[in-house]
Amino acid sequence: MPTIPGRALVLALVAGCADDVAQTTGEPTTSGEATTTTTTRATTESTTAPPVTTSTGTTTDEETTATAEPTAGLTTGAIDEALCMRLGGPDGAEALAVAIAGQVAADERINAYFLNAQFDGGRFLGCLVDQLATLAGCPGATYTCKGMKSAHAGLGVSAIDFSDFVADVATALDAHQAGPAPLLTDADKAALLDALAAMAAEVVEDAGDDATLYQRLGRKPGLQAVVGSSAAPGSWLGGVLADATLSGFFAGADEVRFGTCLVRQLASVDGPAVYGEEVDPPPGIEPGVSAAAPCRAMQPAHMGVENEMLGGAPITSADFVAMLGHLGVALANAAADEDDAVALQKALEPLCPEMVVDPEDCPGATEVEEFAEVDLGAAIEDGAYDGTPTSMTCATLTVPATGFDVVAAVEVEVGVDTGYAGDLTIKLLSPAAETVTLVSRPGLAEAADDGDGCSGDNSNLSAAAPLTFSLAGEKDAELMGDGLGTDEVICADDMACSYTPNPGAAIGPDLASLAGTAVPGEWQVCVGDSCGGFTATLQLARLRLTRGK
Structure with missing residues (x-):
């Protein structure tokens, strides 16, 4: 040719050069720099x-x-x-x-x-x-x-x-x-x-022009308007550079380059831009960046950065939150959908720990703790369950305050010995007085959560093969034991150990509704038996809490 x-x-x-298309997750920064996290996408020719x-x-x-x-x-x-x-x-x-x-x-x-x-x-x-x-x-x-x-x-x-x-x-x-x-x-x-x-x-895959934040926020031109400049009051840059508590971090910074990198950050949250993969653009396009001077990674870009107007103060999580606040204002001024604005800010939160001196205080920062009672040997009264916690056998787990005192996610592990899984109802009671039914007499389409009626499911449970309940469970709890015989043990024999809660006829919240509630206090894992003939014993109650601030 x-x-x-x-x-x-x-x-x-x-x-x-390459075949595959990579998509990034957003990488916001107060210095206009970025890191890239990629996942393979399809080839374009x-x-x-x-x-x-x-x-x-x-x-x-x-x-x-x-x-x-x-x-x-x-x-x-x-x-x-x-x-x-x-x-x-x-x-x-x-x-x-x-x-x-x-x-x-x-x-x-x-x-x-x-x-x-x-x-x-x-x-x-x-x-x-x-x-x-x-x-x-x-x-x-x-x-x-x-x-x-x-x-x-x-x-x-x-x-x-x-x-x-x-x-x-x-x-x-x-x-x-x-x-x-x-x-x-x-x-x-x-x-x-x-x-x-x-x-x-x-x-075309997005016929409605609305499948991603990138599209809904107006693609690159819309994001450029949101980022703006110091001369555009109400824009992201306009707000940040006018904020006396933040502007000192940018003394002497190249505002044009900063703005270009912020736009590329936002465009890569779920759009086609790739941070750190800048090229030599046409004149007037993406000013301030080039193949030789791409947007930089978060940690090196922010290491040692100080606020010259506040006595050399380092970047803190409060500064990061203030940056996101100005982004929220800019999005509102651009008439962005409120849910989209929140989603975009949430997408940027994981960058905080790379930028600040107090990462443990970043929004979205979490820690995981586990609390358990083992070898309980607590008898579950045969046929006593009537729909109330007082008719159940409960293990109490006391969770102290740590500063990470807001529930982000909950997982419950229960170990019970019984010859008839279909008799059981298992509930989680939180310090916020929320009662979540994890499973209610699997295999029975009960009319009400009152203990009346026995299930047809007669497979066994063993504390040596405990069951886990979480929003990421692999099997519906109502289907527990399906396909097993009378002498077979759930989890041990069918390898089905992870369940998504199913409350049956019980009315009340689910595990997702616990997010945002208080962590500290007494949590209870309770098990009730609706039918006579098989003695059940609660041996293990374990609570895995993902805690936030």
Whole structure:
């Protein structure tokens, strides 16, 4: 393929190599720096959202073959071959591809897909040239890159992203017609755009433009408005730099670079940008960053940073919370949905420990503690359960205050010896007077939580094979023992030891409702027996608490 002027520049803008697309979790910072956490996503070789990765692999010819899946409109000669000549032949197709690549790289609406160091620009451009030549009916042209659907799978391209890409192609076609391809007609341009538009169904995954925070908050332009600048009161930067308790951290900082990195942080929470993977952008785009000066990682960027206006005070969790507060104000001023604003701030909370001197006080900071009573040997009165805690045998676990005194998550482990699991009801009573029913006579569709009626499930329980109840349980507690015989033991014989609570007919909260309640105090794990004939014994009660502030 002959080299043409401008191609080197476009390749510099979108340089990189790899197949996979990586998605990041947000990495906020008070110095405009970022770290990247990636997960593999799908390959892109097409004319829309490009691939991004943190791998260091190279692309080989094995990745494009003549047996690529068919894509709408990509058939040699689909459009009159004369169009190829009016386009400027194969060289004209390449010139147009370079123009399109430059157009999308400069388009803030969609360039977050492209301006990442690991985006394979050479492969993208080669595939685009083949695609245009094939659409134009150039003799011998064959599109052998991946089909649109598989190439874009998992990228989350929205309908408006695709529409904006088509608009950029239209702009490039106009310039191509006005420059190197004066014989190109308006009808030719319309035919090419129609062929491209026909691929929408294979490319677009977010038809409503609302599947992610990135889309709902207005993509990159919307996030740029939220971040703003010191000259934009009510923006994130405007609020932070006007805050006397925070502005001293940024004395002498490059505000433009800071703003660019903040935008990239927000755009990578669930969008296509990748922190730390900055490139040399087109003039006026993403100012302050480059391939040689990418946004930096949290910990080194904030190590030793002091507030010059407050006697050299270090960054604390209170400062981080204040930063998030200004983000909340900026989002409200941008008319962001309240739930989206909260979600975005929550997504940034994990960065706090990397930035501050008191990470234990960061929002979202948690600790896990375990409290247990073992070898209880507590008899469960046969057939006594009537729906009340007083009719149950309870193990009391006293949990002290530690400073991490708000429930974030709860997991309960219970060990019982009995020959009839279906007789039992197990409950958790919290210090906040919440009663959570973990299981109620599995196998019985009881009319009420009153102990009346016995279950048909007659499998056994053994304290040597305790059961765990949590929101992450692997099996519905109502199905406990299904498929086991009379002499078989739940967990020990069926390996089903982890359960999601099912309260049956009991009315009350679930484990999720305990989040945010007080941790300190007395917790009780209680077991009741509804039917006579089998003596049950409570041997183990263990509480695993994830505690926050």
